[in-house]
Amino acid sequence: IFVLNFGNRLCYETTEITMSVEPNFDQDMADEQSTISESANTVYYGTSLADIPNLIRTPPIxxxxxxxxxxxxxxxxxxxxxxxxxPDREPEPIHGMEKYMDAWDDDHVRLPCSLGNxxxxxxxxxxxxxxxxAQLKQKCDEKTVTVHDIKTTIEESNGMNFEIDCLKQLINKVFSAEExxxxxxxxxxxxxxxxxxxxxxxxxxxxxxxKESNRSVTMSQRQASSLLACGFFCLFPESHSRHPTYxxxxxxxxxxxxxxxxxxxLKCILHYFRRISENMPKGVLTFRRFGFLKNSDPKWIESQVPLSNIHMIENTTIEDQHGFLQVDFANEYIGGGVMNEGIVQEEIRFTICTEMLVSVLFCEVMLPNECIYLIGCEQFVAYSGYADTxxxxxxxxxxTPKDSWGRKLSQVVAMDAIYFQNPIDQYTIxxxxxxxxxAYVSFHLPKSMNNFAFGxxxxxxxxxxxxGDRHLKGMNYE
Structure with a gap:
């Protein structure tokens, strides 16, 4: 893991108000983070972690x-x-509790409840x-429901046959009788x-x-859970013919x-649904797409900015580095293979922080001059291993404490690297x-926040x- 002392675009707007955070957690987490890699049993290289600005210690306004x-x-x-x-006060939908304003066009997600569907x-x-x-819910309430009933419901909702053997094996063979x-x-x-x-x-x-638009969407955690539930039952109208870049x-x-x-x-995702069914989180999430114009490349050769300080440590994970902008090693299609068999860095993060999956629904493929921020997404599951382990x-x-919008002080930036079929290509200009x-786009600090920085x-x-060559990529970060 590298932790860099660097300015960053936070996706926040600035003003003269006071930041709200949950009591006790902010300083405790910051103190823990500043010492976690400097204990007697841990070796690190470079700058002390305590010397790198931390979002939790110095939250933005x-x-x-x-x-x-x-x-x-x-x-x-x-x-x-x-x-x-x-903390139990919950955000309300934009049009109130019982009102829905439909849209069925090329600028919005096409929801299954739309009259256009x-x-x-x-x-x-x-x-x-x-x-x-409704029929499936009745069977749940009567305690007669089976996995086959879930399959039937998905098929009736879509008008086609479905195979759900992975879910069947998890529920019938892996879960205990109580689970x-x-x-x-x-x-x-x-x-x-x-x-x-x-x-x-x-x-x-x-x-x-x-793509090619700087846009954001802010929603409640309940709204994200509703969209994810629709995804579980495969209810979204398939749109690859209409939008093949999603x-x-x-x-x-x-x-x-x-x-x-x-x-x-699936264990992780169903655990997420268990957690929210027991206690629906009351927070807020923001997903933001950001990019520069293609002709706005910085003049690297003229730069007089010194190299960043780096703290290097092994045997830890990016998501354990609280209070810093955390990098998602993204596919150009956000989420990568998370909705299929992929299970490396990006897919793991989206699986344990299940609300990140929502970005798959409305984020178009990224261009070289773009990145996507996922702000406030909560982690619900601990894990071990990587890829097939x-x-x-x-x-x-x-x-993690919350900001004054009710978002976890968790900032993740999805940035996609080039896939080098021939590794020698990466050394070309x-x-x-x-x-x-x-990297410049993903870590950019706007002029309005020149006095603010974090790791x-x-x-x-x-x-x-x-x-990729990790030594070359390390120089990119610098």
């Missing part, structure tokens, strides 16, 4: 939501300000989905309710965060038989410039399956 007038920032919630003395012969699909889900009963009779019922109420929970469809949030491939680690991924371990209680510019937690970006 935020404008109130109602003062944000950026047409590129869509809010699915009413203006909300987090009050640490009332019709069959080829013009029949509305949502009533079909409602009937199938199986809790999922089928309690958790599944609440997932159905989240999917059935997606319209009133979200209030309106999220916007698509298209991935699908439908669990179509994740539920199918496949590699053993798919079961471990990945294992879901236990529930994770994320104590064009490839080095591309990787430098991607960046990263590692061997693009140096695994993408065949």
């Amino acid at each position: 935020l404008s109130d939501m109602q003062d944000i007038h950026d047409p590129g920032h869509a809010f699915l919630i009413k203006p909300f300000k987090y009050d640490p003395s009332n 019709v069959t080829r012969d013009g029949r509305h699909i949502w009533p079909i989905i409602q009937k199938a889900l 199986r009963a809790i999922f089928l009779y309690t958790i599944l019922s609440k997932m159905i309710s989240l999917a059935l109420n997606v319209g009133t929970i979200c209030g309106q469809p999220p916007p698509l965060l298209r 991935q699908s949030l439908n669990f179509t491939h994740l539920l199918k038989r496949g590699a053993p680690w798919k079961i471990e991924k 990945f294992k879901a371990k236990a529930s994770f209680i994320d104590k 064009s490839c080095m410039n591309r990787e430098l510019f991607k 960046i937690a990263t590692g061997n970006w693009g140096c695994g399956a993408f065949n």
Whole structure:
């Protein structure tokens, strides 16, 4: 892991107000972070971690939501300000609790409840989905539901055959009898309710965060859970013919038989649904797409800026570096193979921080001059291993404090490296410039925040399956 002393675009707007954070957690976490890699049993190289600016120790100042007038920032919630003395207060949907404003166009996610969601012969699909889900929920409540009933519901909702053998194996063979009963009779019922109420929970469809546009969407954790529940039941109209540059949030491939680690991924995701069914989190999330114009490359040869300080440590993970901008070694299609068999750095992060999966729904493929920020996403699961040794371990209680918008002080930037089929290509000027510019975009600090900086937690970006040279990438970070 590298932790760099670097300025960064935080996706925050500045103003003269005081930052709100949860009491006790902020300084405790900062103190723990500053000593974690400097204990007697740990060797590190470079700058002391305590000397690198930390987001939790020195949180940024935020404008109130109602003062944000950026047409590129869509809010699915009413203006909300987090009050640490009332942590159970929950954001409301933008149009109120029972109102849904539909949109069925090329600028928004096409929700399954939309009137525009019709069959080829013009029949509305949502009533079909409602009937199938209601019947499944009744079986949950009667404690007669089986995995086959889930399969039937997905098939009736989509009008086609589905294979869900991975889910079947997890529930019928891996889960204990108690775990199986809790999922089928309690958790599944609440997932159905989240999917059935997606319209009133979200209030309106999220916007698509298209390439070559600096756009953001802010939503509640409940709204994210509703969208994820729709994905589990594969309810989103397939749009690859319409938008081939987006991935699908439908669990179509994740539920199918496949590699053993798919079961471990599903364990994590179903644990997320268990956690939110027991206690729905009341926080806020922001997803932001940011990019520079293609002709705005910095003049590296003229730069007089000194190299950054670096703290290097082994045997830890990026997500353990609290209070720093954390790098997601992203695929150009955000999430990479998370909705299928992929299970390396990006897919693991999206699996244990399950709300990150929502970005798959509305983030278009990234261009070389773009990155995507995932702000406030909570971690729900602890894990061990990597790739084919990945294992879901236990529930994770994320104590990261919140900002005044109600978002966890967790900043992740998705930045995609080049895949070098021939590794020698990475030493060309064009490839080095591309990787430098991607890092420049991802770590950029706007002029309005020149006096603010914090560390960046990263590692061997693009140096695994993408065949990058970690020494060369290290110079990119510098």
